[in-house]
Amino acid sequence: MFQDIKAVIFDLDGTLVDSMWMWRDIDIEFLGKYGIEFPENLQSEIEGMSFSETAVYFKTRFAMNLTIEEIKEEWNQMAWDKYMTQVPLKTGALKLLQFLNENGIKAGIATSNSRELVDLVIDKLNVKEYFSSIRTSCEVEKGKPAPDIYLLVAKDLKVPADKCLVFEDVIQGIMAGKHAGMKVCAVYDHFTKEDNNKKQELADYYIESFKELF
Known part of the structure; x- marks a missing residue:
């Protein structure tokens, strides 16, 4: 992957x-x-x-x-x-961030949430240091499924789209990553479990948990 x-x-x-x-x-x-x-x-x-x-x-x-x-x-x-x-990191997420850091792979966040809340949660979970770019969809013209937010983060990271891998849990986000020309791994979330089949069809990869990557 x-x-x-x-x-x-x-x-x-x-x-x-x-x-x-x-x-x-x-x-x-x-x-x-x-x-x-x-x-x-x-x-x-x-x-x-x-x-x-x-x-x-x-x-x-x-x-x-x-x-x-x-x-x-x-x-x-x-x-x-x-x-x-009440909001924890997904299981295995910290290990993945450490793996990326150790292997010189840049990391970014592309979220539809507000800037205030994304800053709050990554500070609280002590993971801010792992990200070289954090962007919200309010900073681009169109939200997901448009590719704008993913292309902006890739530009920040100075990495071509075809060298980027996206992790997403919802159909609109998976489509945004694909529209940006990136590889996409769909992630299971209980909230969107009814969409699992569609998510797997759209994405390049699918995981139930980040634990599967190690």
Whole structure:
């Protein structure tokens, strides 16, 4: 999998850290606060969107009397404690980061999350030192499945797309990596287990856990 690979780029939520479960809880709580029932198709509708794109979607779909910045700030506040106390690295992720570091393979993060939350979680988990580039989809024109975020991280790392390997847990992210011309390894996450077959079809590789790599 790592043959001829010069850089590895990780999605954050559901790939590098076990956090996808909490965003459904936050959406239910957030909408409930404003008397809005949680639509069961919501997660699939917003999959891959940047933090800002998701806020725009919520404001439009639910006709919310809040600004985009107010929605994002409320989400950040709601997620802060969960990231601090309830979100671990995925099993085997630290060993993989150490392997990359020891073998001179650069590492980056390409996430749809907010900058505040990605900085919080990687600081809290003591893994910031392993990454030479950390970018959010709010920094590019289009979120996943567009390739923009992955191409930006590859540019930061000064590595051609065809020498990059992406780890992703959701279909939109896998498509973003493939659209960028990169090899993609799909990662199992309980939150998206219903998509496993499709994820395996789209990706070059599939793993249930990072432990399988060692």
